[in-house]
Amino acid sequence: MIEVGTVLPERIFFIDRAMLTSYADASGDQNPIHQNEEFALSVGLPNVIAHGMLTMALVGKYVSDFAGGAGHVLEFGARFTKPVIVPAGEKVDLTVSATVSEIADGKISLTLSATSAGVKVLGMAKAVVRK
């Protein structure tokens, strides 16, 4: 039974450098901060970081699965608060969960949580779906 306040099961995605390369090709975003460690360090980043939109795409997958498919997702938004840091040779976590915040007119609103290495990486993350 889904009602306001229902907490949806947590899911962990794993992000590695190979995924960043695949996402760069799939999205067309070839910014070197997402692939080239030397470049990322040169612009003051702690390491290569994931595309914010990759993080959002994975959370979008979580939302789609809850909704019964991507076609049921009506609205989806988030703020990129902290980067997901992806060191070479590592798989870092993206841990996603959600709480039902509203149910109205057949639409379900979710407040989403996304963390990596315990750090909140998305803020104000929200989706509206029609199941």
Add this chain to the structure above:
Amino acid sequence: MLNPDSVGRTFAGTDVITISQSEIDAFCSVIGETDTTIAPPTFSIRITLSQYESILTQPEIGLDWSRLVHGDQKFEIITPIKAGDALTCAATIENYRVAAGNEIVTVRSDLHRAADLVISSWSTLVVRA
């Protein structure tokens, strides 16, 4: 610096972008989506981000894309994208402000299939000081 006169302007894309199944497949593959009959919710960023770049970096607009970070992103999906969709993209510079030396631009993208609006999205882009 972004030319403040550009705020409120809409740039209607004249190019028709036809979505291929292989583009959707590649995006789905990254996130582990097995249903490739429609595009995932954030797929349209593939179209809009490159359009923003070509518009906002024009000399008359003047945004420095090399120092850009993505602040936030929102999608309203009226109809999901499918392979074969022929889309046009109109981009509107909705807001611009400078805070602590950072330039903060909000851009809206409206994707149409023929006359029908299929996805609106909003991106806040920050040019770091």
